[in-house]
Amino acid sequence: MHLLPLRLSALLSLLAFVSPCVSAAEPMGKVEAAADLDWAAFQKAMQPPPSAKDADFAGRIRWGMMFVQGILTTGQNFYDRHPTDPRRWECVTQMVKQFGSWTGGINGREDGKKAANAVFNEAARAQWAIKLQALRVAGIAAPDISETNRLILEQETLVGLRTVAAKAAPTERVAALAAVKAEVDRLAAKYPNEPLMGSLASGYIKSMERAGATREEIQAQWAAFAAYPGTALANAAPAGAREAAARQQLGDRSKLPIELAFTAVDGRKVDLRDLRGKVVLVEFWATWCAPCKEEIPNIKKIYAAYHGKGFEVVGITLENARLADADTAVEREQKLAKARQVLIDFTTKHEMPWPQYFDGKYRQNAIAVDYLINAIPAMLLIGKDGRIIRTQARGPQLEAAVAAALGL
Structure with missing residues (x-):
């Protein structure tokens, strides 16, 4: 007679125990789902569009400011909405890194400053700098940040x-x-x-x-x-x-005459020993490098003005044939031929008459490795005696350096 009431009582007690857990689990699931959505938005903001590399300097700065704004907005959103999710520190780390990377050098050129201010003005950048400093300090002190990210912030x-x-x-x-x-x-x-x-x-x-x-x-x-x-x-x-x-x-x-000889992509033989008595610009560049392409009109202008007075240009291209260790000999030659043709088509289209070194090895380009080139464009200006007299001379500085080296 008493068994049924006892079972019913036990069942009611069990339901009373389970129900709060079920109702609490739903909000937690929603929180996790919201965090994943916000994280996906941040990850998407971190992906630059492929077209950005083809813009001119001002265009890249404008794009860069929009890129940074996207990272700052989505990163701050994640940080504010998910105060216990460890991923918030990845957001903060990337916010600090990308903000510093894109805003650090824009004041060096007036066109860069103007392009940046049109998208992300100086006052707004100053406010974000203050916010990011506070976030950096908080991240360094946080118990749930990874050691890698803590060091990135602390450096x-x-x-x-x-x-x-x-x-x-x-x-x-x-x-x-x-x-x-x-x-x-x-x-x-x-x-x-x-x-x-x-x-x-x-x-x-x-x-x-x-x-x-x-x-x-x-x-x-x-x-x-x-x-x-x-x-x-x-x-x-x-x-x-x-x-x-x-x-x-x-x-x-660099204290001795440079020794550099190769067969150019068009078959010309190049040997800097044959160019003693001339001023030579050795330019490390690539068709995929936007800053390199920006420099081409300047080099063409200087070449046209001074070639007849003893100025030569030699290109060292870090083209990427996407070679792989697993390639067969046929696959390797096909990849090299394709990358070589891209280079030839580009230099023909842009009327670049000087010789080009090509090996298709990208950043493992043999001459670039030999000269410790780890970023392009890179310039070596060689004097009449064959010695390096300037590195990284670009823009107006390059023309002035060439004229001085020629004694004009």
Whole structure:
């Protein structure tokens, strides 16, 4: 007689226990779904449209400002709406990185400043800089941020110290470098196993090089870094030491006449020894590189004005034939032929009469690797004696340098 009421009571108790969990689970599911949607929106904002690389300088700056605004808007939205989701720190990290990358250099050119202000004006950028600094500080202190992202946010102090060291007067250089080294040491102690520490240590080495450190001092510092606790600097030191030695050797080579010979894509034989007595621009570039394409009209203008007075241009193209280790010999030749034709069509269309080196190896271009070229466009201006007299001379600076080298 009492069994049924007991079972009913138990059932009612069970329902009372389960029901709150079911009703609570639905909002949680909605929160997670909303977070995933907001994360997808942020990820989409991080994808640049393919057409951006074909714009001119002002067009790329305008696009860049819109790109940054999209990242800032979607990143801030995720951060505000999902205060316990660890992905919010990935948003903050990318917001800080992309904002600094795109806004850092726009004041160097008036057309860049004008293009930027038309989309993302200076006052708005200043407000965002304040917001991002607060987010950076919060991220560094957050318990749920990854060590990698924490280091990315925390390295900003080191970047600032390196800038100060680069601009320091000779009497202040030792103290400025010591401040950079102290910050590297602090970060290395805090993040002994983060691979990014290798790049930060390499940055300090380059600061030493700019300050005139000897080869022995550079190698001794890499040896010291290799002995630091953790894996980051120990792993980075061997390659870092080799790269530093290669830069020193390149510096030594620049004091001697450049030796460069190859067969151009159109079959011409090129040997810089045959061009002694002339001023030669060696330009590292590619048809896929928008800044390189911007420079073409300037080089053509200078070539037309000074070629008859002893000025030559030699192109080193980092074309990408998309070669793969698994390619058969036939596949490799087909890829090379296709990339070679792209280059020939481009130089013909743009009336670029100077010879071009081509191997289709992209960033592993043999001559680019030999000269430690890791960004393009890159320019080496060779004097009449065959020695490098200028690097990275572009725009109006290039014409002035060419005229001076020709003695005009």
